[in-house]
Amino acid sequence: MEYRLRLAKRMLFNKKGSLIGAVLAVTIGILVIHVNFVIFQGLFDAIVRDISNYRNGDVLITDEEDYIDKSDQALVNWFERIPYVEAATPRLSSTASINMTKFGTLHEETRIPIVGVDPLRDIRASTVHETVSEGQYVFSRNSIVLGSNVARDLGGAQVGDSLKVKIIDRYGQDQIKRLVVTGIAKSPGGQGFDYSVVVHIDTLRDLMNRDGDTGSIMVKLNDPSKASDVKNFFLAAFPNDDFIAETIEESAEEQLAGFRSGIAMINMIGYFGMMSSAFAIVTIQMMLVNGKTREIGVMRSIGATRKDILIIFIFQGMIIGAIGAGVGTAAGLGYTFYAKETKMSFNNSLPLEVSYNWEKIIQTAVLSFILAIIASLYPSYRATKLLPVEAMRTV
Amino acid sequence: MSKIYGTDENKVKALDNVSFSINKGEFVLIVGSSGSGKSTLLNMIGLLDRPTNGKVFIDETDTTNLTDDKISSFRNKKLGFIFQFSNLLTDLTVLENVLLPREIAGTSDSAEKNAIELLKAVGLDDQINKRANKISGGQAQRVAIARGLINNPSIVLADEPTGNLDSVTSEKIIQLMKLMAKKLNQTFIVVTHDRQHFGDVDRIITIKDGKAFEGNLPSEMGVLA
Numbered sequence: 001m002e003y004r005l006r007l008a009k010r011m012l013f014n015k016k017g018s019l020i021g022a023v024l025a026v027t028i029g030i031l032v033i034h035v036n037f038v039i040f041q042g043l044f045d046a047i048v049r050d051i052s053n054y055r056n057g058d059v060l061i062t063d064e065e066d067y068i069d070k071s072d073q074a075l076v077n078w079f080e081r082i083p084y085v086e087a088a089t090p091r092l093s094s095t096a097s098i099n100m101t102k103f104g105t106l107h108e109e110t111r112i113p114i115v116g117v118d119p120l121r122d123i124r125a126s127t128v129h130e131t132v133s134e135g136q137y138v139f140s141r142n143s144i145v146l147g148s149n150v151a152r153d154l155g156g157a158q159v160g161d162s163l164k165v166k167i168i169d170r171y172g173q174d175q176i177k178r179l180v181v182t183g184i185a186k187s188p189g190g191q192g193f194d195y196s197v198v199v200h201i202d203t204l205r206d207l208m209n210r211d212g213d214t215g216s217i218m219v220k221l222n223d224p225s226k227a228s229d230v231k232n233f234f235l236a237a238f239p240n241d242d243f244i245a246e247t248i249e250e251s252a253e254e255q256l257a258g259f260r261s262g263i264a265m266i267n268m269i270g271y272f273g274m275m276s277s278a279f280a281i282v283t284i285q286m287m288l289v290n291g292k293t294r295e296i297g298v299m300r301s302i303g304a305t306r307k308d309i310l311i312i313f314i315f316q317g318m319i320i321g322a323i324g325a326g327v328g329t330a331a332g333l334g335y336t337f338y339a340k341e342t343k344m345s346f347n348n349s350l351p352l353e354v355s356y357n358w359e360k361i362i363q364t365a366v367l368s369f370i371l372a373i374i375a376s377l378y379p380s381y382r383a384t385k386l387l388p389v390e391a392m393r394t395v
Numbered sequence: 396m397s398k399i400y401g402t403d404e405n406k407v408k409a410l411d412n413v414s415f416s417i418n419k420g421e422f423v424l425i426v427g428s429s430g431s432g433k434s435t436l437l438n439m440i441g442l443l444d445r446p447t448n449g450k451v452f453i454d455e456t457d458t459t460n461l462t463d464d465k466i467s468s469f470r471n472k473k474l475g476f477i478f479q480f481s482n483l484l485t486d487l488t489v490l491e492n493v494l495l496p497r498e499i500a501g502t503s504d505s506a507e508k509n510a511i512e513l514l515k516a517v518g519l520d521d522q523i524n525k526r527a528n529k530i531s532g533g534q535a536q537r538v539a540i541a542r543g544l545i546n547n548p549s550i551v552l553a554d555e556p557t558g559n560l561d562s563v564t565s566e567k568i569i570q571l572m573k574l575m576a577k578k579l580n581q582t583f584i585v586v587t588h589d590r591q592h593f594g595d596v597d598r599i600i601t602i603k604d605g606k607a608f609e610g611n612l613p614s615e616m617g618v619l620a
Contacts, residue, residue, distance in 0.1 A: 007487070
């Protein structure tokens with residue numbers, strides 16, 4: 001065994017060009033998968049993160065009847081007694097028509113999503129307030145925060161401007177209220193409330209004629225992995241109500257489904273890339289076998305069996321796979337580290353949520369190692385088929 | 396035995412009913428002109444190729460029906476090879492080249508000591524750690540002789556061992572082979588077209604048109620069949 005490994009190493013390391021080529025093929029295959037993972041999984045996780053931070057929390061409570069009529073105060077207090085819960089906050093949503101006169105011109109926008117928040121609780125359970133780039137978050141009943149796109153569509157609304165909000169209440173009546181713009185919200189990647197407006201929840205309740213009603217309770221956990229436990233605990237505690245409790249994966253499923261299949265496709269492309277690397281190894285090893293035909297003939301003539309020759313070239317595949325997997329994984333981790341530390345984003349868009357998925361990292365390294373061995377099987381088999389007399393004639 | 400290459404009208408009879416036996420310890424030359432079939436004969440004896448008809452017996456073992464693995468083992472343990480171009484593995488050192496047949500056999504007991512002794516005997520004990528491609532042609536051929544002897548084979552087969560060397564080096568290699576043959580009581584079968592350099596040997600077999608003859612001059616030839 002020892003001499004076969006030594007021969008495999010020497011033959012390979014004395015052909016540095018082939019070794020580097022084969023190792024690079026494996027390295028690039030792994031790197032493609034790591035880069036894909038960092039970018040696309042990072043983007044997916046960033047969207048999940050933002051949906052969770054801005055809209056749904058880790059657990060979202062709604063009601064089959066559209067509105068929760070139980071006291072939001074009581075529900076929030078119930079949640080905040082659970083150690084896993086960081087904070088909970090009520091939300092109410094509808095659509096509104098908004099008009100504003102700017103420099104003598106009337107600007108009107110219809111069907112704008114409007115979200116009512118409890119400002120004191122919201123800043124603990126959500127990070128929407130951090131997206132307010134101008135002015136400040138909702139702080140009184142007559143204040144409104146405009147999404148940056150809504151502000152633009154309203155002719156360039158600014159902090160301090162006054163505008164009219166019209167909502168159709170639960171009885172079909174128009175309800176109008178004048179509000180003052182206190183902030184403009186703009187989130188990186190646009191996952192926040194850039195296309196919505198935010199008002200005090202009580203203001204929206206008044207406009208909708210839904211005194212005491214809540215659209216949803218957004219629950220933020222200090223340990224998101226406990227979301228299912230909290231959800232089940234909640235549903236068990238309120239068995240006779242028509243509550244719907246969903247984890248972020250469930251509540252955002254519709255938004256994430258397309259992305260999930262996109263990631264699966266990108267992963268497939270990555271694995272095809274890895275298979276291309278395997279073909280490159282086959283080609284390089286065939287060259288190695290062809291370059292060592294005479295030596296193979298000599299070894300056979302002095303007593304090496306076909307199995308010995310097979311093992312020598314499979315060892316080469318293992319060496320290529322091991323070095324390639326090591327270098328590729330190191331390069332992939334380097335890229336992941338860089339992306340994480342620099343909070344990588346593209347064109348100032350959504351910062352990627354980069355994570356080290358050790359299971360996937362190990363799986364990729366092991367897979368590429370195995371592929372390198374599989375790729376070496378055919379050249380190794382060809383090497384065993386060389387007849388000593390014929391092989392030694394090769395110059 | 397006979398060896399026929401090709402089929403039908405392209406048939407070439409490389410060896411034609413050749414039959415002889417060689418005794419242990421004999422130094423035998425196989426001579427003949429280019430294309431006469433002497434290397435083919437050596438390949439048959441060395442189990443590197445199979446005869447079309449006939450059998451090769453080595454140490455009273457019929458090698459005809461041995462499996463590929465058995466033949467490899469046979470080549471490893473019973474036969475030593477010295478080739479025209481030495482055919483050392485350039486990825487290995489001189490010592491590793493000599494050790495290789497022993498490592499293939501899987502018997503490494505005192506292998507290194509034996510290899511160094513052999514390299515000493517061929518005058519290369521100061522080159523053991525050099526890469527095989529860093530030594531001269533004459534030195535490489537000496538290493539090949541040491542490699543051919545490391546497993547103490549029944550027969551050492553040499554195919555034009557001086558064919559690639561200048562006359563001075565050839566003379567040294569020939570003397571070395573004869574010395575080793577005598578010292579180790581080793582059977583040597585040497586294929587050469589350079590009869591004169593070898594001087595006195597135990598036997599000469601001449602191959603002409605695929606047939607084998609005892610002796611070296613056509614007038615003296617006794618047909619071996």
